[in-house]
Amino acid sequence: MLELSGGRFRAVYRIAAPGEEEAAAVAAEIAIEQTIEYPADLVSREDIRGQIFGRVESIARGGDDFFDATISYADETAGGDLPQLLNVLYGNSSLKPGIRLERLDLSEGVLSRFRGPRFGRAGLRALLGVPGRPLLATALKPMGLSPQELACLAYQLALGGIDLVKDDHGLADQPFCRFEDRVHLAAEAVARANRETGLGTIYAPNVTAPVGELARRARFACEAGAGALLISPGLAGLDAMRALADDDRIALPLLFHPALLGSFVTCPEDGISPFALFGQIARLAGADASIFPHYGGRFSFSAEHCLSIARGTEEAMGGLVPIFPVPAGGMTLSRVPELVRFYGRDVVLLIGGALHRGRDLVETCRRFRGLVEAG
């Protein structure tokens, strides 16, 4: 006889359906698929039916051709860890078209199992000594440069006053640019620039790596003087990011890169909403800043998506602190005022390639900083 705590967490699913009856049938399927995954009529035990089965709490029309269904699950089904929580939220239902995980509404019981972001907005601001304005970020690239060449770029970017200089997420541990060489030289270059400017630029190397290498690289980066870390949880695993965030030996801010996660958000009827994935789930996984494509750049997120992600980075989630949205993907200096109007001051503005269009990289960075300080 099961005796669970009674605590339940909720999820909202957007169900593509012509009418409420069809939507209700799909919602009932989700409640079973995400829990017992077994013919409901064969389960006679009332404790399992009442406690383990997902429970459809409400269904409401959300638009012409979709409904929003709220389903609750017993806290205990999620097993207290991120992989199993994601499994209950969306594991098998991800395989069915027309069901999108729209938002998480986690209980205290579940949230208490997650430490979440170690720094968040306030922590990252404190680390950088930048209390109010938007933060400036850029990436070391292109792939193909040597560690020395990238370090030279890092020096100039820091000299120009960029707050966060991250590796491009495509810089891994390639034979032409070894992780350790790059991190060592770039961290040193940024420190040298900081001594000259009196500023506190942070270098964030990419530690996305095979299992068993990731923690080692993160510790190496830490010792080499990195001030934050970049990780692509779509490549390394969301729980690998969570483990990194929880690791007290590392204790650096984490930047979440969306590589490979796009397929969850490109189809409006399937997958996970940008709000839930790049906002809520990024925070659960311990991100301090969440990078995503801003609309009107090289990618095709809508303005609505971008705003919803920003909301997801700050909406109340128990004790999990708000994190920075990092709109990126083809941004230019001319869009800075618009970006600041759109996101407000709690944003990291990430401009990559466009910084290199000017005649003088340091000067262009200073102009970027001037624009942000003026805003």
Place this chain on the structure above:
Amino acid sequence: MLELSGGRFRAVYRIAAPGEEEAAAVAAEIAIEQTIEYPADLVSREDIRGQIFGRVESIARGGDDFFDATISYADETAGGDLPQLLNVLYGNSSLKPGIRLERLDLSEGVLSRFRGPRFGRAGLRALLGVPGRPLLATALKPMGLSPQELACLAYQLALGGIDLVKDDHGLADQPFCRFEDRVHLAAEAVARANRETGLGTIYAPNVTAPVGELARRARFACEAGAGALLISPGLAGLDAMRALADDDRIALPLLFHPALLGSFVTCPEDGISPFALFGQIARLAGADASIFPHYGGRFSFSAEHCLSIARGTEEAMGGLVPIFPVPAGGMTLSRVPELVRFYGRDVVLLIGGALHRGRDLVETCRRFRGLVEAG
């Protein structure tokens, strides 16, 4: 000055476009996005342009509204590991609608970095002592049963002659069903049944777990007498599966569960083809058997998808051995002859809930086995 090996691997992308000109423009974008992710016109160095840039090798019309573009990348860009290989193949392009990763065509240089499946079809057959016929599998469920109750089911399923008895992928380490208790009791129950029947049923517990727990659970399962392991790489990370497959201290067959990976395949214009994801990438990640929803069950894969996955489990990939396709998701005994006609003998037939519809579970399993042996 870069001096790379010259080895290049290829990927085929399905690009949604009305005409060849538009498709060619998208292909050119992919070649840049997946490598330098930087304005191409700002790169003057011929070594980077010639070696690091992705190279569009060919474009061909694939249907009324899409084209197949083959793009090659320098072996070295993939850094020799799975996360970075996936990043080069599809990291940022996953964020752009209308681009689907259709197939991998990996070079010897890249393939040599992957051990792949440890057992594959031949190894799993040898382990089970079943040389020719399709294999039988089922899952322990529903969630909510105690370890004792699940062990009792495992005993009956093994007594009935099922080859592979796996945990349902929703059985993790919940307070009402602890991993260690379940694995210990279920492995013991299956061993007891094997002593009685003289058969060699294998129990495959679910080891999907947080980073840092996964290897420990796998070793525990190994010592408790599990004969294979179930893992959901969508939850634990694809590279976590690869690491498990490579771990000589464990050395058990791995069953790949598709939880959370559905969003890569539900939208026909985006994501990764079922062939590449559940066939090729599953093998790269070390799966010995790849579970996916068979058409006409609870899910909505097409017959064409299922056939393509089966092809992906066996098509030549350097030294990576062929693995079993495992069609599942609402299968019933009445569909066994059809499934065998569809997949041939090299298939694992996974029937879950439907086995419990009969009056006598052991008898129903024997009927399942009889049907397969008769085919």
